[in-house]
Amino acid sequence: MKPVKVGVCGLGTVGSGTVNVLLRNAGILKARTGREIQLTQIGARRPNPACDTTGIDVTTDIFEVAANPEIDIVVELIGGYDVALQLVKTAIENGKHVVTANKALIAEHGNEIFTLAREKNVIVAYEAGVAGGIPAIKALREGLVANRISWLAGIINGTGNFILTEMKDRGSPFADVLKEAQELGYAEADPTFDVEGIDAAHKLAILAANAFGTPLMFDKTYTEGISRVTPDDLRYAQELGYRIKHLGIARQREGGVELRVHPTLIPESHLLASVNGVMNSVLVQGDAVGQTMYYGPGAGSEPTASAVVADIADIARLVDAPSAAVPPLPYSAGTTEVAALPIGDVVAASYLRMRVKDHPGVLMRVTEALGQYGINIDALLQKEKREIAGAADIVLLTHEIKESVLMSAIQAIEALDDITGKVAHIRVEHLD
Ligand SMILES: NC(=O)C1=CN([C@@H]2O[C@H](COP(=O)(O)OP(=O)(O)OC[C@H]3O[C@@H](n4cnc5c(N)ncnc54)[C@H](O)[C@@H]3O)[C@@H](O)[C@H]2O)C=CC1
Ligand SMILES: N[C@@H](CC=O)C(=O)O
Numbered sequence: 001m002k003p004v005k006v007g008v009c010g011l012g013t014v015g016s017g018t019v020n021v022l023l024r025n026a027g028i029l030k031a032r033t034g035r036e037i038q039l040t041q042i043g044a045r046r047p048n049p050a051c052d053t054t055g056i057d058v059t060t061d062i063f064e065v066a067a068n069p070e071i072d073i074v075v076e077l078i079g080g081y082d083v084a085l086q087l088v089k090t091a092i093e094n095g096k097h098v099v100t101a102n103k104a105l106i107a108e109h110g111n112e113i114f115t116l117a118r119e120k121n122v123i124v125a126y127e128a129g130v131a132g133g134i135p136a137i138k139a140l141r142e143g144l145v146a147n148r149i150s151w152l153a154g155i156i157n158g159t160g161n162f163i164l165t166e167m168k169d170r171g172s173p174f175a176d177v178l179k180e181a182q183e184l185g186y187a188e189a190d191p192t193f194d195v196e197g198i199d200a201a202h203k204l205a206i207l208a209a210n211a212f213g214t215p216l217m218f219d220k221t222y223t224e225g226i227s228r229v230t231p232d233d234l235r236y237a238q239e240l241g242y243r244i245k246h247l248g249i250a251r252q253r254e255g256g257v258e259l260r261v262h263p264t265l266i267p268e269s270h271l272l273a274s275v276n277g278v279m280n281s282v283l284v285q286g287d288a289v290g291q292t293m294y295y296g297p298g299a300g301s302e303p304t305a306s307a308v309v310a311d312i313a314d315i316a317r318l319v320d321a322p323s324a325a326v327p328p329l330p331y332s333a334g335t336t337e338v339a340a341l342p343i344g345d346v347v348a349a350s351y352l353r354m355r356v357k358d359h360p361g362v363l364m365r366v367t368e369a370l371g372q373y374g375i376n377i378d379a380l381l382q383k384e385k386r387e388i389a390g391a392a393d394i395v396l397l398t399h400e401i402k403e404s405v406l407m408s409a410i411q412a413i414e415a416l417d418d419i420t421g422k423v424a425h426i427r428v429e430h431l432d
């Protein structure tokens with residue numbers, strides 16, 4: 001059988017890892033797929049010393065790769081939107097299968113890309129874009145195909161989890177840890193995507209589309225990042241028996257789906273609470289299997305390349321299959337429109353932290369304000385702030401309450417004379 005020919009565009013962190021894995025493991029890939037997978041051409045602005053491209057045709061024009069009649073699979077690893085979209089569409093128009101790690105592109109332009117791919121009868125695969133090296137899309141699409149999925153939740157941004165872990169364990173300042181994550185190749189070109197939750201929202205939109213068979217709904221995903229989580233929050237959560245993790249949560253509800261990305265307190269005994277550093281994890285609730293959980297590196301050169309090459313191998317097995325054998329919407333969203341529920345309708349327990357003037361009766365006034373809205377308190381800490389004369393922090397865990405009601409109660413608390421500044425609010429989930 002003739003080799004399956006691959007063109008890789010972009011030779012940065014993931015591109016160089018992909019070249020290394022394809023070359024190093026060519027023998028086992030051939031044995032496992034029954035086909036030789038040949039790295040035929042690379043599109044790169046400049047060489048990358050992290051990989052050896054000796055003997056491979058390298059061009060500075062990535063569109064040459066997309067037009068190369070020899071090539072069966074174009075691998076998009078340049079990142080970003082405009083040029084990447086153009087490249088992917090050109091490759092599809094030219095009848096090539098596409099593998100990409102670009103979750104931003106898939107989350108925001110996937111509906112258009114998949115429509116075009118369907119017309120041209122080619123596969124667009126994006127396993128590397130969601131939870132890095134974890135075969136999360138494959139688990140949903142194949143391993144859990146028998147299940148009706150009611151919800152999933154995951155730690156799906158490696159940089160964010162790395163920052164929260166280092167802040168908690170070593171007390172490292174946010175900016176220093178972010179710099180380290182960038183040096184390790186974990187962060188996005190624009191790291192605000194990581195710290196403000198946009199990257200996790202891209203991934204959640206893709207996971208939800210696969211789990212629920214809906215179109216991609218990134219624009220309807222409620223998104224909060226980790227930038228407002230303070231070292232005090234991490235410490236107080238720990239004292240209360242919780243950890244703060246940045247979670248993406250997708251849940252089927254009557255009337256629509258919840259799609260939300262935000263810092264979350266989870267019990268320290270929950271398995272997700274032990275997912276640290278750059279590791280990611282996705283927890284899925286299916287009606288037949290119950291809960292399954294997937295764990296592994298969410299970012300980095302070869303962990304991400306592992307998923308890119310897995311997609312290449314899957315396509316290699318199918319390139320010569322009759323079109324009927326190629327899964328119709330292979331790695332993609334379905335088409336059933338569904339409503340995204342507003343965040344105000346979410347019912348969750350909450351962590352509230354407020355800076356108060358340490359006057360007698362202040363705690364009573366806060367609990368009264370909550371009581372007026374029917375909000376019960378589950379746990380409470382009051383911490384004197386030694387470094388600020390006359391100030392204390394009150395930290396509360398509330399029972400489950402509709403978020404729109406909680407917001408009204410928070411406004412009432414912030415209006416009290418004893419409260420300085422804003423009330424910090426982090427949702428609590430038990431995920432059972
Ligand atoms: N770094 C990671 O751990 C992960 C990254 N990703 C995704 O993989 C993609 C690539 O990310 P990285 O490798 O980290 O980025 P990177 O910045 O290290 O690499 C991108 C490379 O593409 C090249 N490039 C950009 N435009 C080009 C053009 N027009 N022509 C030729 N070369 C061009 C750049 O020069 C650079 O070498 C992104 O979509 C990212 O979101 C996904 C999962 C993990
Ligand atoms: N910046 C992303 C890279 C992988 O998707 C992350 O940190 O998770």
Ligand code: NA
Binds near residue numbers: 129131132135136307
């Ligand atoms: Na993955």
